[in-house]
Amino acid sequence: DQQVKQNSPSLSVQEGRISILNCDYTNSMFDYFLWYKKYPAEGPTFLISISSIKDKNEDGRFTVFLNKSAKHLSLHIVPSQPGDSAVYFCAASALIQGAQKLVFGQGTRLTINP
């Protein structure tokens, strides 16, 4: 079963507008939620995170919102820039089998159009 889901495989946004990427999860034991950004032929790089006890975390153009009752989080990018075009993975952290592990969503390909 997929514990972390990103239901939108792709998203296209005009440069300068807001990009909103969504993620849903099923396990209430997750303690942190992270967003990773991945360019083709490169490894994922950490973007922003949020603790399960918070509802918002902001870092420059990036803001992550967490709605625990709905088991939903979202990443807002504003304003969107062409360099933001990449695949974005949502990940959830939990202590599993004695180690802090990440469970990843399927990814959303974001395309920023000039």
Place this chain on the structure above:
Amino acid sequence: DVKVTQSSRYLVKRTGEKVFLECVQDMDHENMFWYRQDPGLGLRLIYFSYDVKMKEKGDIPEGYSVSREKKERFSLILESASTNQTSMYLCASSPLGVTSHNEQFFGPGTRLTVL
């Protein structure tokens, strides 16, 4: 800066060959992980290790094995490669215990094609 390196960026192998993928990290991290990334499936954990000579199965260990003889090096082995193992393989590391947000640091990936 944390650096995770993988031995090859691109690899082409034939069905039935034994394949070794090597990963090295330079930050003295205890935890190391191997994932594969496939379109529409995200990153799926194959194996992880939290100490030298220790290994634990992830979500999709079938057809794979691992080796961790030194703290900085974690190897993924495909004993007999099959076409359904064509994928992007990603190695990651993280320090022991809970950090500020439990980030894992990834290598650049190895694109493996099995013919």
